Amino acid sequence: MSMVSIKCVKAREIIDCRGYPTVQVDVRTESSAIGRADVPCGRSTGTYEATELRDGGERYAGWGVRRAVDNVNDVIGPAITGKDVTRQRELDQFMTCELDGSDNKSRLGANAIVGVSLAVARAAAATLHIPLYKYINANAHVLPVPMINLIGGGKLGSSDLEIQEYHIVPLEAEGIAHALQMATEVNFKLRDLLLDEYGKPALNVGDEGGFMPPMKGLREPLEFLAKAVELAGYEQQISYSLDCAATHFYNPETGRYQLAGEELTQQDMIAQYKALLKDFPIVSMEDPLHEEDWEGFCQMTAELGIQIVGDDLFVTNPKRLQKGIKSGAGNALLWKVNQIGTLTEALDAADLAFRNGYGVQVSERSGETEDSIISDIVVGLNAGQIKTGAPVRGERTSKYNRLLVIEEELGSQGRYAGKDFRRPAG
Numbered sequence: 248m249s250m251v252s253i254k255c256v257k258a259r260e261i262i263d264c265r266g267y268p269t270v271q272v273d274v275r276t277e278s279s280a281i282g283r284a285d286v287p288c289g290r291s292t293g294t295y296e297a298t299e300l301r302d303g304g305e306r307y308a309g310w311g312v313r314r315a316v317d318n319v320n321d322v323i324g325p326a327i328t329g330k331d332v333t334r335q336r337e338l339d340q341f342m343t344c345e346l347d348g349s350d351n352k353s354r355l356g357a358n359a360i361v362g363v364s365l366a367v368a369r370a371a372a373a374t375l376h377i378p379l380y381k382y383i384n385a386n387a388h389v390l391p392v393p394m395i396n397l398i399g400g401g402k403l404g405s406s407d408l409e410i411q412e413y414h415i416v417p418l419e420a421e422g423i424a425h426a427l428q429m430a431t432e433v434n435f436k437l438r439d440l441l442l443d444e445y446g447k448p449a450l451n452v453g454d455e456g457g458f459m460p461p462m463k464g465l466r467e468p469l470e471f472l473a474k475a476v477e478l479a480g481y482e483q484q485i486s487y488s489l490d491c492a493a494t495h496f497y498n499p500e501t502g503r504y505q506l507a508g509e510e511l512t513q514q515d516m517i518a519q520y521k522a523l524l525k526d527f528p529i530v531s532m533e534d535p536l537h538e539e540d541w542e543g544f545c546q547m548t549a550e551l552g553i554q555i556v557g558d559d560l561f562v563t564n565p566k567r568l569q570k571g572i573k574s575g576a577g578n579a580l581l582w583k584v585n586q587i588g589t590l591t592e593a594l595d596a597a598d599l600a601f602r603n604g605y606g607v608q609v610s611e612r613s614g615e616t617e618d619s620i621i622s623d624i625v626v627g628l629n630a631g632q633i634k635t636g637a638p639v640r641g642e643r644t645s646k647y648n649r650l651l652v653i654e655e656e657l658g659s660q661g662r663y664a665g666k667d668f669r670r671p672a673g
Contacts, residue, residue, distance in 0.1 A: 300356025
């Protein structure tokens, strides 16, 4: 056996940050190198995502993943043992086409397949004694701008806000370390403002660490963020972005959006977004309209002059992204590897985006673990932007802390994307 041959594969059921079960996979090579990957899970999911396999029944209220774990241990593992761990595309295609064979990875489960796919990449990098970001791309050097969620709503917590995430974006930071310092100082000021205005309940946080104050509508969270930024002394250095997740407050029966007690049409929503742009330096909006409103995405992309990100619209799927490129819907891809189910398919989606002038925003899921793999991936892609929650909880800080290490490792060779976050490579 070659030293790069896969010796064994082992999966287990672990717990994510919300207390839900998920899959963890170890891949060991003949060189004794180990690659381990945890599978993140989404709460706010798009209709067209690859299928997560859950157990059903009473255990964990049906959310267990023993079936997916068994599929790794009994089906995938034995089938790839002995294969070259560095043949990522070959292994991913073998799992999806030969072993699973379904259109949406529903037979073995996307959570089983992606766990193996990511663990294989980690094991390959470990076998070759190089960091994962360098294994993905020998020219990896761009450090991403973090889109930092400080106020949340939607499906990620218990507030009345329909908009899912309000971010600060430290475009003018000197690097990752400075960006995190800025974010933390703003968060301290925001905490004081919310406590004074709403009392202690406003300091509860959602799935991604953002505060969940009793606010309504589009504007009020931005006003509080702007005040906190001003008090922290970063008014000229920080911009804003939104993850609207509009599918989740859209009523397909009426064709209207339910926002702050009002029923709004597509054009009403676009008008509200345009009004926000006049008052706040917003640089990015994710899923501002529902996941099938290709026409509305085209209009917003043409008229707003900012980054329009497709998450539920594209679900990291090259076919849906290609449709967006042809029609002019959006100008950036939200990149979540578990949406499509293998690393190579997700890398293909990123490559398609880059080749057509689209930005790529690498993203966590609401159901995260302490696994920091997306930090290596975002640098490996030279993507220039990452969305991974507020820097206040372990499953989020693990990603930021890994970026701090990568920043140190790259030294003078690294470059913070800053204002070039949409097209940073080069």
